[in-house]
Amino acid sequence: EIVMTQSPATLSVSPGERATLSCRASQSVSSNLAWYQQKPGQAPRLLIYGASTRATGMPARFSGSGSGTEFTLTISSLQSEDFVVYYCQQYNKWPITFGQGTQLEIK
């Protein structure tokens, strides 16, 4: 199966600044990559799919890029509600696999 590796595990950034989260696939997943945000005690929420397409209703400060094996989620001008966990997911090849998550914390 394709292993998704997210880095760093924890990222410390100040409110108002930019955060860059990375996701690497063990083999090419083309652009079949999604990003999810999960707040404590809640279900995940889709942010990005197709590596760079923002999901309906997602703020423009969230953007995705990359293809093949290297992907990035960028959150510009961090808001207080953004300091939660983010997961990447590949859906290019079965089985679907998720990264282990990046915890975004306030610096």
Added chain:
Amino acid sequence: EVQLVESGGGLVQSGGSLTLSCAASGFTFSSYWMQWVRQAPGKGLVWVARISTDESRTSHADSVKGRFTIARDNAKNTLYLQMNSLRAEDTAVYYCARGIVGVFDAFDIWGQGTMVTVSS
């Protein structure tokens, strides 16, 4: 409002069975592939199973193959997960999720989750 509501979770002994349900509302359920994803306490997300719109195609993760079965009833707008031979490692919150039209395997709507605890 587009919504998925899971039910059926609970405490069960190792080797036991449980059936989870996911009631859909606010959208045309029969037009969407549906999935189950689970999350063990304090851990990440793990895909469990998926089913096509007409139930003709299903897939299950190797870890649950032969023990879990995904199904749906489009007339009742409901997704199911029949879980047999449960193990302690199946303890998790189970989410149902809707696949994006045309993409299928990225999930744009999630339920709130139902907790399954397997005691050994």
